Amino acid sequence: MFRIRRIFDDIIPANRDALRQVKDIIRKRFSEASEEDIDQIGIKLRNPFKQRFRPILFVEENMRRRVLGFALVLHEPEINFCYLDWIATAKEINRGGLGSALYERIRRESAALKVKGLFFECLSDDPDICPNPDILKVNALRLRFYERYGARPVINTAYEAPINPGDTCMPHLIFDGLQDNTSLSRSFARKVVRAILERKYKYLCPQEYVEKVVASFQDNPVKLRPLQYIKPEAVITKTEGKSDEQIALILNNHHEILHIHERGYVESPVRVRSILKELEKSGLFETIEAKKFPDRHIHAVHDADFIAYLRKACEQMGEGKSLYPYVFPIRNKTRPPVEPSVLPGYYCIDTFTPINRNAWPAARAGVNAALTAAKSILDGRRIAYALIRPPGHHAERRAFGGFCYFNNTAIAAQYLRMHGRVAVLDIDYHHGNGQQDIFYNRSDVLTVSIHGDPKFAYPYFTGFADEFGKDEGEGFNLNIPLKESINGLQYKKALKCALLRISEFEPDFLVVALGLDTAKRDPTGTWSLTPKDFRINGQMIGDTGLPIAVIQEGGYRTRTLGTNALNFFQGMAEAVFRITALKSGPETRLQGVSIHYEPVFQDIDRIRKLVEITGFFTPEEINMAGELVRERLEKGPDSGYNFVFAWQYGRLVGYGCYGFIECTRSSHDIYWIAVSPDFQGRGLGRMILNEMEKLIKESGGTRAYVETSMQQRYAATRSFYEQCGYRRETVLDDFYGPGDGKAIYCKTIAIPAKNEQ
Known part of the structure; x- marks a missing residue:
């Protein structure tokens, strides 16, 4: 085999x-x-x-x-x-x-x-x-x-x-x-x-x-x-145009034992069945059996007294009975209550998550599924999906709540942390308070959450924008709270900000807490994301290029759960496996690209890496590209260098550099245009050049000049500028070296004023 x-x-x-x-x-x-x-x-x-x-x-x-x-x-x-x-x-x-x-x-x-x-x-x-x-x-x-x-x-x-x-x-x-x-x-x-x-x-x-x-x-x-x-x-000629790449799908096979019918409990087994029904017929997934993992992985993120309480309390509950918290003291770790009916409030953050005999084994099996997903990433899978219930992202280090008992997402992240840097992205409608609490003082795991503003959304007391982390973890927790009514376009902007922060962190692994309760008409949310939005979001996350473990969290509108989940993973697979994303049509080929103008210090290395991966420039030219950014940072506009940066979903994919030519009235030089190779031929270079020409014109400039080599390998560069309306003015023979002349191109981008003619 x-x-x-x-x-x-x-x-x-x-x-x-x-x-x-x-x-x-x-x-x-x-x-x-x-x-x-x-x-x-x-x-x-x-x-x-x-x-x-x-x-x-x-x-x-x-x-x-x-x-x-x-x-x-x-x-x-x-x-x-x-x-x-x-x-x-x-x-x-x-x-x-x-x-x-x-x-x-x-x-x-x-x-x-x-x-x-x-x-x-x-x-x-x-x-x-x-x-x-x-x-x-x-x-x-x-x-x-x-x-x-x-x-x-x-x-x-x-x-x-x-x-x-x-x-x-x-x-x-x-x-x-x-x-x-x-x-x-x-x-x-x-x-x-x-x-x-x-x-x-x-x-x-x-x-x-x-x-x-x-x-x-x-x-x-x-x-x-x-x-x-x-x-x-x-002769065998025809071949099916289908990628064999699949997403590892890990099920919590014991989830159905936890089925509570009281108090309008929406966290029910039909959620998993609704998702699974759509995924199974797609051919995109390979089901992997969940393996058993020792309790030490739970202890790595949850306190021992909390784990011991949860196990004992669940085991002592009668069959078919549930105990709900109803008294919530200001917690004093040294003086927990003695009365069993009161004790749940000491370890819980709400009144609707019960202690139940089946809660422990169901949640414990969910941990195994999450860890199996993480291990499959370490075994070489690029995407793994743990389809779990009960969810886990509201479980804090020593508290349960929000239908969550163990924080599966945090446990998977901690497991992967042993092999590299990890970022956690929570895209549930509700704040990922559990991951925030567990990693709040740490800088080795970045936690990012996009959610409904705690002014109106559960869990109400965490998820504010000014919660950045503490001590060593300061700056490594990002909350993006959004208003009550959000459409797909508004959500995409928030996701782009989240992915930019993740890109800056430069993780080796990404763990996604997938909440499908951001969907239109979900009973626990107020937003209106459609299947198309979920597909775009999946593609954006897949474009990070990272190994991704996806852990199922919320999502309660069973009529659309499966469709939304499938669209999310189809978008992610297209980006990760590059089945169709590289061949997108004209209307979508630059989807998600945004333009920025002011450099930051990190752009020095970003520019160098971008210029290097084109495989087109010498080491001296690569260093020069970075030094121009440095000079702009040190001298500001007086440096004479201006920039246009093209970003897509937190990644620098192209840039241009231009500047005014001293001792002229209105002429400018185009110094650099560099485009990531996976964006070449898709119009990004032209977009950057057009933006530079627009800025030159707005500043009163009338002409733009470009200089390039006459070597054969620069033929495509010369052709590009000619197609963009640049005219070759002259060639300086042997300028760069014997047989290597310099071609000078010019384009009039505005009619000079009469007093300049």
Whole structure:
């Protein structure tokens, strides 16, 4: 038995161990691979767009987590293709089907991304190109394998031409169209080849070699080699365009024993059934059995006397009976009441959460489900969902209430904290007072809650905007209380603020307390979020790029619970697994982008990271970009540098820098535009440039100038400015170096006043 799972990063131990095994496989199977090439796999995961590709790493593991094989695919969202960088099985493993399973998984994921084709290289089986007979035999077997899927070498081009005199056995470029009768257009193929040679092999291929190979693609459509090993009727071409990525779903299987019918108790078993009914038919979830965890994980967030009381009080209740708190003293930890009927008020924060014989086992099983979700994240899952009742986010360190007995969200966060920094985001309609109380004095766990203002919403006494944390935890608790009537757009703005704070914290894990009581007509809330709003919210949270454990909290309108939950997770999956988010239409492709103008100190490093991941700038240029921000912070407007920052859901995705040209009346320089690679080709660069031009015009500026290199790799940059209305005024030959001229572009953005002409 084996499974194929995706590795998103090397943060968690399970992923680090898998990556170590992947590198060992490369060393054994590819003796010619350098250590630098091998280390690049980890670097690509940590810095996805260093080569302006998005890496997708799959590992094939047995049940003991031994890696049997792996594949690394590079996704290019702008040109819209995938490139298979590596695929291999462990050398000592001869079991059939491993390579096929990996390649078929790659084809499905590529088709799900709606790319125009899957490309890769394979060494030649032509003795004129590769004279070694032993290597020829192996190459022929590989090409035969790929022919089964209709993947064949491109012919009539110079792709196999040697880079250096004497080079032999140059690889074929293989094209897999993923569907029947898919042809390869010349213009598309040229873009793909240029991207491969200039990015993947930029240190190997001189620019003149790149131009020669690109220009050699003359046929339209590009010709592929006829089948040589497989009969046409045996070829498997079509593949289902569906991602195999699933969300781990963990159920609290003992929740139904807690079913209270008195006092209008809305926290009932039908809540879970309503959600589960919609999720099960979506195919997006894989149910994982909850494991048992020791009590020490509860003790990590709750006081021992509280735990002992809750266990004993529940066990002593008669069958079918409930005891409700009704006396609430000002708590004195050293003098608790003795009378059993009074004692619940000492440990409870309301009058409607009962002590019941089944409350302990149901809540204890919920803890197991939450911890199983957290553990599945550590085991490599990117999203895990603990569908739990009773909920938990109102349970404080030594108090229960709000239908909550143990704080499942805090317990999951504390468990993950042993492996990295954790942020907790509570999106229930009611304040997450439990997490606030438990982590209020700590700086290693960030707690953020969006909720109804405590002026009108339970739990009434916590959740105010001025509660920031205390002592070491000061600044690590954020409350965003909202007014009584909120629509989806208003909520999205609040969520954006929450995600910005989470981004600044730079956590390794995110725990989401999911309340569906923010929905329209929920009996415990006053807001009006629709299924579409939940989908957007899920996408925004997924865009953090973090491993996410979702713990179910409130939500009581059973008619819409399932639909809202499914939309939330569909949005999150689209963002996390990048099934459709990268190919969104014109009206949504820049959804959630906001513009800011004034830098803060943290922007120095943010700008450097942004410029670096484009893979386009030198180390000197990267440092210079950060120093311009520093100079603006130190000198203000007198620095001469002005900025336009583009943010999406708490992440800097692009920026521009411009300034007035001294000794002119109204001319300005555009110094920088840099856009995160996953936003390139989606109009963000044009948006930033338009904003800078507008600001220049408002300040009385009339002309904007841009300078760029005449090197071939800057051709796209020059084309961008030309498409935006900039005219090339002159070229200064050899300005940057021999053969590297400087092109100067200009655009008139306002008619100069007569006295300026």
